[in-house]
Amino acid sequence: MEHITNLKKNIAMIIADKTEHIPLLRAAIAKIEAAGAARGAEAGRVALGRHLALDRALGGGLPRHGLCEIVPASAGDNAAASAFGLALALLLGAPGAVLFWVYEDFAVSEAGLPYGPGLWQMGFDPARLVLVAAPRALAALNALEEVARAGAGVALGEICQRRGYDLAASRRLKLAAEEGGRGCVLVLAAASGTGPDFASAAATRLEVASAMSAPLAPVHGRLAIPGPARFSVRVLKARGEGACAPPEASHIVAFDPSLGCLVDAFPVAPPAHSQNRPRGAADAGGRYAKSA
Amino acid sequence: MRAAATPKAPDEPLATIARLKGAWRLAGLDARAGALGLRSGMGLADARAMHPGLLVAEADAVAEAALYDQLLAWCRRFTPLAAADGPDGMALDVTGVAHLFGGEAALAADVVARLARQGIGARVGIGPNPAVAWALARFARQPILPPAIEMTRLPGMFADFPVAALNISDDLAADLARAGLRRIGDLSLRPRAPLTARFGADLLDRLDHLFGQARSPISPRFAAPDFSVERRFADGLTREDALLTHVGALARELCALMIRHGQGARSLTLTLFRVDGAVRLLEVAASQAMSAPGPMLRLVREKLARLNEGGFETGYGFDVLRLEATQTAPQKPDQGALAGDAGRHGAMIAAPSPAEPPSVSAVIDRLSARLGAMRVTRLHLQDSHQPERAARHAAALAGAPPAGGPRPWPEAAWERPVRLLARPEPVETLALLPDGLPQQFRWRRVLHRVIAADGPERILSDWWKSPAPGMARDYFRAEDEAGQRFWLFRQQQAGAGATWFMHGFFP
Numbered sequence: 074m075e076h077i078t079n080l081k082k083n084i085a086m087i088i089a090d091k092t093e094h095i096p097l098l099r100a101a102i103a104k105i106e107a108a109g110a111a112r113g114a115e116a117g118r119v120a121l122g123r124h125l126a127l128d129r130a131l132g133g134g135l136p137r138h139g140l141c142e143i144v145p146a147s148a149g150d151n152a153a154a155s156a157f158g159l160a161l162a163l164l165l166g167a168p169g170a171v172l173f174w175v176y177e178d179f180a181v182s183e184a185g186l187p188y189g190p191g192l193w194q195m196g197f198d199p200a201r202l203v204l205v206a207a208p209r210a211l212a213a214l215n216a217l218e219e220v221a222r223a224g225a226g227v228a229l230g231e232i233c234q235r236r237g238y239d240l241a242a243s244r245r246l247k248l249a250a251e252e253g254g255r256g257c258v259l260v261l262a263a264a265s266g267t268g269p270d271f272a273s274a275a276a277t278r279l280e281v282a283s284a285m286s287a288p289l290a291p292v293h294g295r296l297a298i299p300g301p302a303r304f305s306v307r308v309l310k311a312r313g314e315g316a317c318a319p320p321e322a323s324h325i326v327a328f329d330p331s332l333g334c335l336v337d338a339f340p341v342a343p344p345a346h347s348q349n350r351p352r353g354a355a356d357a358g359g360r361y362a363k364s365a
Numbered sequence: 366m367r368a369a370a371t372p373k374a375p376d377e378p379l380a381t382i383a384r385l386k387g388a389w390r391l392a393g394l395d396a397r398a399g400a401l402g403l404r405s406g407m408g409l410a411d412a413r414a415m416h417p418g419l420l421v422a423e424a425d426a427v428a429e430a431a432l433y434d435q436l437l438a439w440c441r442r443f444t445p446l447a448a449a450d451g452p453d454g455m456a457l458d459v460t461g462v463a464h465l466f467g468g469e470a471a472l473a474a475d476v477v478a479r480l481a482r483q484g485i486g487a488r489v490g491i492g493p494n495p496a497v498a499w500a501l502a503r504f505a506r507q508p509i510l511p512p513a514i515e516m517t518r519l520p521g522m523f524a525d526f527p528v529a530a531l532n533i534s535d536d537l538a539a540d541l542a543r544a545g546l547r548r549i550g551d552l553s554l555r556p557r558a559p560l561t562a563r564f565g566a567d568l569l570d571r572l573d574h575l576f577g578q579a580r581s582p583i584s585p586r587f588a589a590p591d592f593s594v595e596r597r598f599a600d601g602l603t604r605e606d607a608l609l610t611h612v613g614a615l616a617r618e619l620c621a622l623m624i625r626h627g628q629g630a631r632s633l634t635l636t637l638f639r640v641d642g643a644v645r646l647l648e649v650a651a652s653q654a655m656s657a658p659g660p661m662l663r664l665v666r667e668k669l670a671r672l673n674e675g676g677f678e679t680g681y682g683f684d685v686l687r688l689e690a691t692q693t694a695p696q697k698p699d700q701g702a703l704a705g706d707a708g709r710h711g712a713m714i715a716a717p718s719p720a721e722p723p724s725v726s727a728v729i730d731r732l733s734a735r736l737g738a739m740r741v742t743r744l745h746l747q748d749s750h751q752p753e754r755a756a757r758h759a760a761a762l763a764g765a766p767p768a769g770g771p772r773p774w775p776e777a778a779w780e781r782p783v784r785l786l787a788r789p790e791p792v793e794t795l796a797l798l799p800d801g802l803p804q805q806f807r808w809r810r811v812l813h814r815v816i817a818a819d820g821p822e823r824i825l826s827d828w829w830k831s832p833a834p835g836m837a838r839d840y841f842r843a844e845d846e847a848g849q850r851f852w853l854f855r856q857q858q859a860g861a862g863a864t865w866f867m868h869g870f871f872p
Contacts, residue, residue: 155783194780285844286848302872328872
């Protein structure tokens with residue numbers, strides 16, 4: 074309450090003199106934000122993989138307690154976006170934690186129901202999943218807030234209408250996620266292609282598209298066989314210390330069920346040293362080449 | 366019990382008619398029509414000839430059944446054991462209940478007066494067994510027998526009643542009349558063997574029921590709850606906060622009652638009796654037995670909020686609130702405070718660690734109460750190769766799927782999609798490759814060009830389960846230029862070649 078009265082005072086002063094008091098106003102807002110930010114900073118970040126370029130772009134990983142939005146790059150990428158959201162929820166949750174998947178009915182008619190065998194093959198135990206079907210987007214957001222606030226498990230939401238999802242709604246979700254202490258991932262299925270265009274309180278926003286897999290080579294004129302799924306991820310927004318300004322580059326990553334984390338589909342640099350060969354092997358190789 | 370067809374009774378006699386064996390016949394009559402000598406079952410033409418001013422309306426069986434159900438639910442304000450009894454009667458077991466209403470006569474008067482206010486004429490009979498009550502309600506001038514009546518006096522009391530008071534069919538009554546047996550006394554004084562030989566055993570069974578020589582149980586529509594508490598008010602409660610305050614008090618009472626018996630409630634029913642006779646039932650369920658009033662009240666509030674969205678009419682208010690635990694489970698008393706004390710003193714009490722934190726079930730309960738039990742589900746994997754049957758959605762209230770269920774799929778392979786359409790959608794194929802796969806296909810008006818594919822995987826339907834033999838499906842995984850991956854299948858149609866369907870999506 075004290076902050077709010079201060080803020081009101083500041084606003085009154087600003088009306089008197091606009092230019093002088095903007096720093097004051099910033100300070101007041103920073104004070105309000107401080108509590109949540111401190112909690113977020115304490116919790117730290119979750120690395121999405123080992124030596125992942127995406128982690129560097131996010132500033133060390135995904136905030137553990139924040140709200141993360143996922144926007145499909147095009148209407149056809151809904152399945153990829155929700156699977157990527159599931160992968161993030163898996164990484165945010167403790168091993169064996171329950172995952173609440175809250176979706177709007179329309180999302181099901183558009184992209185289908187979550188399918189147990191497929192989730193199992195993706196490395197996720199369907200027994201840990203609680204599915205919540207809400208009739209409308211607002212009901213879904215309401216249920217998602219309830220789940221996030223209770224801190225019962227990781228909350229994964231999927232909504233198709235963006236109309237009800239505004240600054241107020243996203244801020245409520247963010248605060249609920251901070252209070253509950255588990256992460257909250259929201260897939261905005263209807264916002265495909267409009268990723269950078271709208272404002273929200275979320276700390277992170279990623280644009281996800283399905284990327285071409287590495288197909289096995291065609292044999293005898295038959296078609297190639299599709300390989301494991303890959304995602305093309307762009308960081309549209311990343312708040313917090315250490316986060317780079319969002320580069321336009323997209324990261325091609327894959328989810329590795331055996332490691333339980335994301336891996337770079339095209340590792341940029343070869344590993345400097347390996348655990349499977351002795352340290353000096355590179356030098357030895359050099360000598361060998363010289364003597365040849 | 367005779368129902369008035371319209372709330373505002375006209376001055377003319379009124380009857381409902383129904384088509385029976387090709388002719389219009391009277392089905393239900395109001396009191397005025399009954400007084401004119403009309404009977405149900407009489408032909409409409411005969412009735413019109415006798416009384417040209419008779420108003421008729423076509424009988425609406427559905428509406429009558431709905432009204433009957435509503436009345437039966439309403440009857441539970443007097444006793445938890447209310448049973449349907451023929452098309453025009455209801456049997457209430459008021460054993461041990463009447464004193465709450467100031468005696469049996471006062472109870473009967475209360476029932477009649479409250480039904481009259483709803484526009485329903487009723488007669489009440491109270492007796493030591495259901496058969497006596499049935500006969501008294503329909504044929505007696507003095508319909509209430511004193512509670513401590515001796516069974517041996519019953520044959521004498523009913524000697525002058527017509528045989529129809531035995532609740533026998535009209536045909537049997539006519540047969541008896543033809544034999545000169547019109548009164549119950551004519552039957553009870555005769556030897557039993559010849560009567561059984563001529564009219565069947567049913568007649569004497571009914572006689573035994575009436576005289577209390579055989580037990581005749583009623584089958585209540587609603588099972589009696591394990592625990593029940595209620596509050597009655599002189600005036601109806603209309604405000605929601607007042608309603609919730611009293612529900613909270615009821616919940617505390619119920620919890621005290623259940624804790625004394627070491628039980629917790631798995632499901633609760635809150636019955637709200639409105640002053641004008643409407644009854645609202647609120648059912649909430651919990652995944653774990655509750656024995657604290659807080660969670661109960663929270664679930665009821667969720668449910669009430671949901672009713673409010675759909676228009677929850679309080680009308681003149683609710684005058685009886687009843688909270689029942691319809692499903693209970695044994696529960697150890699909460700020893701949280703004790704464990705905390707022990708912890709302070711350095712002792713450790715090892716609590717059995719539940720697989721999931723209690724907040725999970727609390728969230729599941731709240732969301733189930735708000736959205737409906739079948740909207741909060743868990744996936745149970747099934748041992749079936751049919752894609753649609755491989756996983757089942759079951760209400761999360763019923764608990765987590767058992768550990769160690771079927772695992773028929775290899776791990777870390779991408780053979781099954783993560784999303785499955787509820788119903789396969791047809792796909793328009795454009796150019797077929799030699800393998801039988803389309804080079805291009807159109808789905809939801811978007812054209813996809815296939816660059817990689819795997820298949821076919823033939824899946825036969827469970828012909829031993831479904832009566833109609835299904836078609837074999839050839840499933841393909843296909844990837845298009847944009848990297849989107851689909852699960853398509855081909856089905857041979859009799860005489861129409863193959864048709865293609867979209868069934869699921871890979872990430």
